[in-house]
Amino acid sequence: MKSYIPFVLNFTIPDLLLALELGIFVHPDPIFPFPGAYVRGLFRHFGSFGGKFSMALMFNTVAFAISAQCYCIMYRYAMLMDDLRIFHGMLRPTTWIFVYIGKFTFAGVNTYVLYKMTLEGDAATDDMISLYPRLASSYEGLNIPDISNSVLIYMQESVDVFTLSALAVVFIGFFTAEFVSVGCIYHILKKLEEKRRNFTERTYRLHRQLTTVLAFQLATPVLFIMCPITISLVCQILNSGFNASLGQYAILSLDLYGAANSFITIYFVKPYRVYVLRKVSKLITFISCGLYTKDMIDVNLEATSRSYNQPRKRANSVNPASFKAEMAFKPRTSIQCPYVY
Numbered sequence: 001m002k003s004y005i006p007f008v009l010n011f012t013i014p015d016l017l018l019a020l021e022l023g024i025f026v027h028p029d030p031i032f033p034f035p036g037a038y039v040r041g042l043f044r045h046f047g048s049f050g051g052k053f054s055m056a057l058m059f060n061t062v063a064f065a066i067s068a069q070c071y072c073i074m075y076r077y078a079m080l081m082d083d084l085r086i087f088h089g090m091l092r093p094t095t096w097i098f099v100y101i102g103k104f105t106f107a108g109v110n111t112y113v114l115y116k117m118t119l120e121g122d123a124a125t126d127d128m129i130s131l132y133p134r135l136a137s138s139y140e141g142l143n144i145p146d147i148s149n150s151v152l153i154y155m156q157e158s159v160d161v162f163t164l165s166a167l168a169v170v171f172i173g174f175f176t177a178e179f180v181s182v183g184c185i186y187h188i189l190k191k192l193e194e195k196r197r198n199f200t201e202r203t204y205r206l207h208r209q210l211t212t213v214l215a216f217q218l219a220t221p222v223l224f225i226m227c228p229i230t231i232s233l234v235c236q237i238l239n240s241g242f243n244a245s246l247g248q249y250a251i252l253s254l255d256l257y258g259a260a261n262s263f264i265t266i267y268f269v270k271p272y273r274v275y276v277l278r279k280v281s282k283l284i285t286f287i288s289c290g291l292y293t294k295d296m297i298d299v300n301l302e303a304t305s306r307s308y309n310q311p312r313k314r315a316n317s318v319n320p321a322s323f324k325a326e327m328a329f330k331p332r333t334s335i336q337c338p339y340v341y
Helices: 002-025 042-046 048-079 085-091 093-117 121-136 161-194 201-217 219-238 244-268 270-289 293-308 320-327
Strands: 028-031 036-039 152-155
Touching: 002 042, 002 048, 002 244, 028 152, 028 244, 036 042, 036 048, 042 048, 048 085, 048 093, 048 152, 048 161, 048 201, 048 219, 048 244, 085 093, 093 161, 121 152, 161 201, 161 219, 201 219, 201 244, 201 270, 219 244, 244 270
Parallel strands: none
Antiparallel strands: 028 036, 036 152
16 A cells, blocks of 8 residues: 555645645635736736736646546556556556656646736736626626736636637546546446455455545535636636626635545545544643643543452453553543643
């Protein structure tokens, strides 16, 4: 399972990077109902280049995350195949080099297309002026914002070859990755049943839990990425504008994508769930009783353990270490915090 670590990191890093982009580096602030957003994050210091780069970076990060999820599923399928040549081939450094060459080539093409789709400065202002008569009839009190000293991401309303290219990349690339992933999930579950006798019960259960996690994670790109992107592109094609609810939904959905993947992993994989619950329990104990109660708790546990082990018959059947660990998570009504009077 150690060979799975690079694939997990390759999947986790884009999730973390997307959250950092939305919260720190880009921090988009939508301009309703115009198809754009101010760049409030650190990239605003790069001027007009920061706006164009922000759009390309977020789009490519999402593409990297979806492709990395597909790689994780392919890894688990290759690991269960009778012929392990594909599995060993996926672990070779040469394979990773070619994969990343392809990913960065794809990112370069996407960056060029998105660069042509975004407007800046006077071009963005002119587009807002052209949209104003149509949008003013639906939004009372609408004013054209002053963007002269602002860095923004602004998508042009006209449907041209670049918009259609972006639409094709989003849908064809996404559904190809989903189709491959669903097929691999089906064959993984089938192979697990065929080879169940070759695994211990614990190993089989862990494999099945990890596969279930990946299966549920296939739905997160649909809910948190494809839905807001599709709605945005449809609004752009129909020239219907963006309202506040739609813009906030798009940003929150993208930001929740990584959190949803992490929550699914922790919830469905028992070792992860137990580990997190133990850490949360220790944190709650620390917050509620403070550092100075640690010795008090240990003394109380030792006394309880000695009194529990006094009967000779029960002492032979109780492991003090396991008993101490068990008691550590039970409510301790007799423990008083030193700073509570």
